[in-house]
Amino acid sequence: MQTNVIRMVIADDHDLVREGIHVRLASESYIDLVGEAKNGREAVDLCRAHKPDLVLLDVSMPKLNGLEAASIIKEELPDTKILFLSVYDNDEYVQEALRIGANGFVLKDVSKPEMLNAIRLASSGATYIGPRLSKSLAASTPSRGHSAQDYGLTNREKQVLAAISRGMPNKEIAETMNISVRTVESHRMSIREKTGGGNAVMLTKIATELGLT
Amino acid sequence: MQTNVIRMVIADDHDLVREGIHVRLASESYIDLVGEAKNGREAVDLCRAHKPDLVLLDVSMPKLNGLEAASIIKEELPDTKILFLSVYDNDEYVQEALRIGANGFVLKDVSKPEMLNAIRLASSGATYIGPRLSKSLAASTPSRGHSAQDYGLTNREKQVLAAISRGMPNKEIAETMNISVRTVESHRMSIREKTGGGNAVMLTKIATELGLT
DNA sequence: TTTAGCATCGGTACTACTACTGATTTTTTG
DNA sequence: CAAAAAATCAGTAGTAGTACCGATGCTAAA
Numbered sequence: 001m002q003t004n005v006i007r008m009v010i011a012d013d014h015d016l017v018r019e020g021i022h023v024r025l026a027s028e029s030y031i032d033l034v035g036e037a038k039n040g041r042e043a044v045d046l047c048r049a050h051k052p053d054l055v056l057l058d059v060s061m062p063k064l065n066g067l068e069a070a071s072i073i074k075e076e077l078p079d080t081k082i083l084f085l086s087v088y089d090n091d092e093y094v095q096e097a098l099r100i101g102a103n104g105f106v107l108k109d110v111s112k113p114e115m116l117n118a119i120r121l122a123s124s125g126a127t128y129i130g131p132r133l134s135k136s137l138a139a140s141t142p143s144r145g146h147s148a149q150d151y152g153l154t155n156r157e158k159q160v161l162a163a164i165s166r167g168m169p170n171k172e173i174a175e176t177m178n179i180s181v182r183t184v185e186s187h188r189m190s191i192r193e194k195t196g197g198g199n200a201v202m203l204t205k206i207a208t209e210l211g212l213t
Numbered sequence: 214m215q216t217n218v219i220r221m222v223i224a225d226d227h228d229l230v231r232e233g234i235h236v237r238l239a240s241e242s243y244i245d246l247v248g249e250a251k252n253g254r255e256a257v258d259l260c261r262a263h264k265p266d267l268v269l270l271d272v273s274m275p276k277l278n279g280l281e282a283a284s285i286i287k288e289e290l291p292d293t294k295i296l297f298l299s300v301y302d303n304d305e306y307v308q309e310a311l312r313i314g315a316n317g318f319v320l321k322d323v324s325k326p327e328m329l330n331a332i333r334l335a336s337s338g339a340t341y342i343g344p345r346l347s348k349s350l351a352a353s354t355p356s357r358g359h360s361a362q363d364y365g366l367t368n369r370e371k372q373v374l375a376a377i378s379r380g381m382p383n384k385e386i387a388e389t390m391n392i393s394v395r396t397v398e399s400h401r402m403s404i405r406e407k408t409g410g411g412n413a414v415m416l417t418k419i420a421t422e423l424g425l426t
Numbered sequence: 427t428t429t430a431g432c433a434t435c436g437g438t439a440c441t442a443c444t445a446c447t448g449a450t451t452t453t454t455t456g
Numbered sequence: 457c458a459a460a461a462a463a464t465c466a467g468t469a470g471t472a473g474t475a476c477c478g479a480t481g482c483t484a485a486a
Contacts, residue, residue, distance in 0.1 A: 124344060
């Protein structure tokens with residue numbers, strides 16, 4: 001954003017939706033709609049041609065879906081912000097979108113002000129995730145280890161284990177945690193007892209297994 | 214949000230920061246500051262007592278850090294929205310915050326309008342992630358990139374490195390390779406020189422990076 | 427053929443970690 | 457509040473790894 005006008009491209013395979021968005025945005029003076037695509041391929045081409053500040057992408061589209069298109073756009077035009085639009089409150093899509101580097105994800109039933117808010121935030125470089133999606137995001141992301149086998153590790157032990165897996169020697173761990181080396185050794189020993197892990201490398205494997213990376 | 218007033222609790226271990234927030238929020242009529250905590254434990258207690266709409270948590274605090282406090286609050290009061298405040302643009306924290314179910318994450322250098330925006334969005338159930346954090350979030354989940362760097366390791370060194378990454382101590386490596394421990398140490402040392410890797414854990418990371426798993 | 431790199435081994439000194447034992451204080455919990 | 461769990465620290469002894477020093481053959485390239 002060099003100026004305060006947001007130059008944007010929109011992409012959705014449904015004419016009706018595209019027109020609806022068009023109407024909503026047309027009345028906003030700070031938005032300059034520079035292109036409209038009806039599939040992912042067109043969206044990518046339009047972005048290449050116009051280098052917009054922001055592209056509003058429907059998730060499900062023919063040729064290239066929104067996520068695929070976003071990957072390409074992000075790679076070629078890192079400064080172009082990406083805002084996803086979806087009918088599905090599917091957390092997998094949100095996850096993937098964030099992984100790609102999206103700056104927002106909203107459902108198609110957003111109100112006009114909420115949508116404009118999302119556009120402003122996304123173009124400013126922040127990330128906006130719509131209300132119902134936040135919930136599914138919270139409920140979903142336990143893919144990082146957790147549950148299953150915690151080996152009964154305490155918080156402190158987990159912290160130490162995480163530090164070990166980052167390659168820190170006990171001395172450094174002690175310093176960053178503001179405790180003595182002996183205490184770190186204590187924790188380390190109980191970690192080994194609980195997990196059955198041997199040396200630092202084995203403990204690292206267990207750490208990644210538990211998602212403490 | 215049953216009414217349009219946002220009842221909130223703030224928590225930060227630095228008086229100065231807390232006062233700054235207080236001043237910022239006091240002038241906003243739609244915000245009702247119902248409590249201030251100076252550590253995680255107090256934050257949890259205040260939330261239990263006041264059941265606020267939103268709690269603004271510093272990430273690093275004594276007793277219980279912000280993330281730990283948030284876990285407890287989310288569990289006991291699922292309707293209380295959580296907004297994190299941090300000095301670190303560390304993506305790990307953001308990841309963890311989202312996992313817990315946070316509704317926002319901003320850096321301590323946020324402008325007042327941005328902060329108020331984040332508060333409004335979070336309390337409405339959406340999720341707001343501040344500008345610089347979005348970048349680290351995007352960059353944090355890189356999809357397997359091979360560096361094609363060999364570091365100029367010799368065959369023997371690669372074998373040793375692979376063994377190290379399997380968690381074998383030098384003694385075992387020496388036995389399975391039918392060489393002396395000193396030789397393994399020699400190889401190990403040149404591996405460290407060439408790769409810049411420090412201890413066993415670091416070497417393991419390099420090994421996986423080179424696909425020697 | 428000389429140079430260079432590789433692989434092999436040894437000495438010495440130091441640091442990091444392991445394996446116990448035992449203790450105090452704080453925190454959590456019933 | 458009392459019991460249990462967690463977190464803190466210390467002693468001692470042993471093992472593993474680090475960081476240097478050096479040496480000997482062996483092979484492949486200049």
